[in-house]
Amino acid sequence: MTTALRDFIKNPTPAELELVARYGAQPEDSRRERAFLAFAETGLPHRRMEAWKWTDFKAALKALETPAAASAKDPLPHEGALVFRFTPNGFEAPVNMPEGIRMVEQPGMQAFPGAENVPLGALAAALSGGGKRPATLIFEITSGNLPRLHFVFSGSGQASFARIVFLIRSGASLNLSESYLGGAGLTSTVLEFDLEQDTAINRAIFQRGGADEALAVTGIAHLGANAEMTQTTLSFGAKVARMETRVVHQATGAKLNLNAAYLSGRGFHTDITTNVRHGAPSCVTRQLTKGAVLDGGTGVFQGKFFVPRKTGQHTDADMQHQALLLEDGAQVFAKPELEIYADDVECAHGNTCGALDDAQMFYLRQRGIPENQARAMLTEAFIAEALGKADDSVREVLLAEAQNWLSS
Amino acid sequence: MRPMLKITDLSAAVGEDSEAKTILNGLSLDVPAGEVHAIMGPNGAGKSTLSYVLTGRSGYEVTGGSATLNGENVLDMDPETRAAKGMFLSFQYPVEIPGVPVMTFVRTAMNAQRKARGEDEISAPDFIKKSRDVAKTLNLDAEMLKRPVNVGFSGGEKKRLEIYQMMMLEPKFLILDETDSGLDIDALKTVADGVNAMRDPSRGMLVITHYQRLLDYIKPDKVHVLAKGRIIKTGEADLALRLEKEGYDGVLGEAA
Amino acid sequence: MDCCGGTTEHEDDCGEVKVKDSIDAKTVEAAKALESENYSAGFSTTIETDFAPKGLSEDTIRYISAAKNEPEWLLEWRLKAYERWLTMEEPSWAMVRYPKIDYQGYYYYAAPKAGAKYASIDDVPKEILETYEKLGIPLREAEVLLGVEGAVETAAEGREKPRVAVDAVFDSVSVATTFRKELQKAGVIFMSISEAVHEYPDLVKKYLGTVVPQSDNFFATLNSAVFSDGTFVYIPKGVRCPMELSTYFRMNAENTGQFERTLIIADEAAYVSYLEGCTAPMRDENQLHAAVVELVALEDAEIKYSTVQNWWPGDEDGKGGIFNFVTKRGDCRGDRSKISWTQVETGSAVTWKYPSCILRGDDSVGEFYSIAVTNGRQQADTGTKMIHLGKRTKSRIISKGISAGKSDNTYRGLVSVNRKAVNARNFTQCDSLLIGDKCGAHTIPYVENRCASAQLEHEATTTKLSEDQLFYARQRGIAEEDAVALLVNGFVRDVLQHLPMEFAVEAQSLLKVSLEGSVG
């Protein structure tokens, strides 16, 4: 088996060989095999794959190594939250779980449909588990009145994988936050959300890693009737970081707010990729992604709305991406895509890329604000717009983190 | 006595070298402290251009002449330096600043100006109190001041917000570029009251307008007609009335 | 955009069309539209034709080269391209699906038997002239007789309309070039590329393949190997070409591929406006069209290139029609040069086409204005690439896609800004209009910005015809079909404005024909 896989990946890199070995060490399981094959089909995703043309994991991650830098400090508040920790080899959960939440640490793997669309998600599903870590961690949420669930992914090591599934039952709601703090050479997590009707989730993602790490966070959500998902990402990137979200509107009246801010400094690469399928009539998507990039940094935005013929009628969807190249030497790549087969729809996207607006700069300076301060103010406000829908309990912290980065 | 604002033979152009277009063409104008001067003139005459050149917006090239405020040449200064010296422009088209609440914006501006002048920052309670007082005079909803600057504001609301900022920042020299357009009848009165409250022997004002209406409330000391990039006629307050009756053609025909 | 894989999710389009209300009901008929009768250019001409041996091989290429009595260097150039082509794979990333092309099933060269060029237009076979007349091309109009002494000038004086010089390509060869004399006086070279190879070998050698290299892409390489004929234009320094230049391409012979090659050079401070029009008769077999167009604009030069393309799109079941795989690229080589592409695409079964600009010179300007209409089973994947290399380069993209019937219409574009392209500007506007609920409209822009002082802006919308507007127009007494035409015309207005006058009128009526039936 293992040797067969070795042949399967063309010209495998040391990192890929190590991943194959890790797979070999997992218990045999046909679901696991299917997920791993979905990854092995291409190996680590690379620039010759359309969905990865600007984010090349194969080139960035030659070998699996433990990075020199330790994990970043978690800025998101732990008080009042149920905190779960993942490290490369461990998992910790609160001892007591309140009413309305059921956690199952599944040792075996759950089926992972759609693996071929998300090679790094498939890898996470195939390699999660082992040691003290569950192969699949499942949460069933039945209350609308729970404290925030906070997940921390940190700790040093070669690689860290996790798979978490949330089932949000009718009428329930969830406030979720995740901190990806780096420390592992490769971190890949996949989170799946199944929202039944009349449910809500507010998800916040904070990501900050080292310049020698690779990271992929894959989120897959299915929204039931009138379900509402709000997601806010603040990502500082890594050597390569891919924050990917795929959402399917499955029943009438679902609503999605999909926001992200990326801030890439020298040597950092941040990729925000989203795919939204309007698989049911009268669903709404509002998407706003903002980016600011410094000399030597890279920002990538790939967004796609897919509106099928029969089911996508009365779709109302808007996608905006706006990037600031703050210095010479910064680069931003964007692909905001619409694929539409239904006629009675309102779909729009916009993309701007460049420096701050001259008219705004002048207005501030006319009121007496010096140029540097005016620039900082506008940049902060620019980024803050994408963070405004985060839950009260984390929003200020996200804003402060963005501000600190911008003013340093 | 030396006038507060002295513009001498000012020429300015817009556009890049190859297709530069001269808009101001030897414009001269004096506004002494304590006076209010109105500028009227046909569309496209260069009124807004004058206000931008005086306040230092980029994209305008001064090709000749000078402009001084209290004897200092302003044309070489940064926009913010001019603002700290007391120049305030109420924009014909106020700019939207998404994500920056009005209060934050004005407080930042106020403190930056104070700092530039070597003054102390305003304390938060003082600022809030002042803001509340000004908002009250202008009949502004406090909620509006929490929203981002001008974003989603109606045309009239934007103009009122310009006056709010003016009253907060207490500038020395005011340029109002068509602040009256888009205002309803009550708002026009409120805004005019605000401006009149700012009248002071140490302040000068340039009021750009198309309508006598505003000048009924804000009595100008002088009325200038700006056409084709220069002041071609200057008169007393009654000139505005004549313009309204006879139109530019009537009045200018005789000037030419 | 060397992208691959693109589409994995396809919509099946089985089942009856949903009829929601009266408007859509008519709209839907539209979908059934595009009945063969609507294609007024769908007649074929019976003339005797010389073919190269069917299929593609080194021999075919030698045959073509010999038939055209080409110099050795050009034969070598072709053979090199052919060798390269053999190693290449047909691209699959575009959002178009079509049966596998059998490259051995086509004739790569077809020429009317009487020979290519005619001394006088009276020598042009009557059938060909009639063909062009039916198409409304002013070959003979105004007694402009090619090679007939004096006729050009007198005819020219007698005309009031702006004049258009025409080069007509019938299958593989250029059959007539009008106004040649007068153009010569201005120093303008306007002739078929086969002639230019003999008469101006240095110019051809200097520029051929410098904008679209031989190995650029599968179809361009194929073209380099087998190109049959096309147009050559050279505007000398400081000359403003005194009239619009125009080429009409006509595909007639069965199972024929058409591989024309156009090369236009505007020397320093020169200006030319060039119009390209295309038609093909109705035939069941899909005909292959793989053209290459190269534009070179030197310092301060400007080239305006307009295309109205109404190749046979196939019948309503998707049978027949032209496969159009075209590589068009302009090189703004000199400072302050400008290249502007305007296209109205209503035809072809499959379109794969991205007229592009390389903005190399400082302050150079690239523009792309496009209207793409698809109906029936047509598939269009079209757009542009703007490559900003020089300082302060500007580009502007306005694309209007209209999908009706069971068609798919994709805008695919790239705006790329090099690190050195300081203060570059791009504005892109892509609007899609869906008429009926069995078609698709897709927008795939790629933006690559490596320059902090560049400002790029992209806006896109996808909507259906507004019922409010339709009602408003009808309330004022405008018939539904006219109201739709009115609205569609409004929708594409920004682009139509950029077409030369005569072309705009033609394009407008073409739009109406293309959407006929789809609007009641």
Ligand SMILES: Nc1ncnc2c1ncn2[C@@H]1O[C@H](COP(=O)(O)OP(=O)(O)OP(=O)(O)O)[C@@H](O)[C@H]1O
């Ligand atoms: N950036 C620019 N590029 C080209 N022309 C400009 C530019 N800015 C201003 N102009 C032109 O300069 C002239 C003067 O404009 P300006 O805005 O100063 O007029 P105005 O007197 O304020 O008119 P209004 O009464 O309509 O506000 C107009 O013709 C205008 O079109």
Ligand SMILES: [Mg+2]
């Ligand atoms: Mg004005």
